[in-house]
Amino acid sequence: MSRPIIVALHGVGSSARDLAAALAPLAPIAEVVALDGCEPFDRGPSGRQWFSIASVTEADRPRRVAGALPRLINRLDRLAADRGVDRHALTLLGFSQGAIMTLAMVAQRLHHGRAIAVAGRLAAPILPMEGRPASVLLVHDRDDPIMPISLSQDAAARLASAGDHVALRATDEVGHAISGPTLSAIRDWLVATPAPLLQSTLIEG
Template sequence: MTSSFSPPPLDGPRLSPRSGGPARQLVVILHGYGADGADLIDLGRAWQGQLPDAAFVAPNAPEPLPFEAFGGRQWFPLSERSPQEYVIGAEAAQASLDRFLDAELSKLRLDDSSLALVGFSQGAMMTFQAGLRRKMPPAALLAYSGLLPGAAQLKTIQTATPVLIVHGEDDDVVPAYHLDAARTALTQAGVSVDTHCLAGLGHSIDERGMVLGGRFLEKAFQ
């Protein structure tokens, strides 16, 4: 007997456009492993001055962490932390994220040309996974401290979406060499990519990264 169970739709903290008018852009912020949407929604607050007509939403990932009592969530399990696990997990999680993006754009009467995806760590993996494969290219993809799952599977990727990758030189969770690997694979696939490896930064987003991201999004939405 086939199960008809489907996971509940994604949701999380939101910010309406600072302008007070209807949203002209949508920025979706994807948190890292073990966090939730509240962990990154402040990025939206930092960028509202530059993007006054943008709506921001930071959805909570679909799965609770196993044995986690404090509400941490995951886009997909990380037990082996192997390249194969990243590919399988990101592919499995893409469907629920795509449904969320489609629903949010529909509610705001926007399309992907007004969409930016921003991700940190595991959320950056999902930004790459979903953003590079949307039927209509999003306006921008911004990845902080993440890696590109399935770099060898980009031969069929065709997107005009610009990508910005920001990483800390001292990242001991996702080492900075993943930035170079992603840049090489994306460039070979014909994707426009810019990168910044920030000195003295670990696995986090600092003010430099927020400024770089805000400028990138502002330019992408012009």
């Protein structure tokens, strides 16, 4: 694998195409494969979602996230098999609702590779560490009007306490979006953080 494979998970109501365009500047250092959410967006005429946010509550969100994880895992496993790599060799990168899914994968010990969460929150219980820790980057803007930066600060503290390798990068004047400062933080972290050494899952006939 000459370049790392970033699997990008978009925010609610958006699409793989939109996120792939936002992450295009990362192409020199990584291959970006953006996935569409598993469900049509149920609060608008277009877009996709990983889980519904209709009437969602703080208490109910973890259940919805848990319900969405098996479909995501299945798609990641198929992608990894197609590329002949271990699922954990993929770098997960989520924005907003996609970041919620990314952090849930780490917290539930379903991914112990590299994971990047932009403007997200941790909405899943953290299971005890049973294998290698994940390497996690959280990027959040101080002026985000949708997701306050305190959500990433809380997630970073909790995952670090659980034994994961965690970095938090704060940006300014980006809001709830991906922009130049976001991409710079991601690029710098990817270069500085080695991918896990995992054997290929490719089966040769």
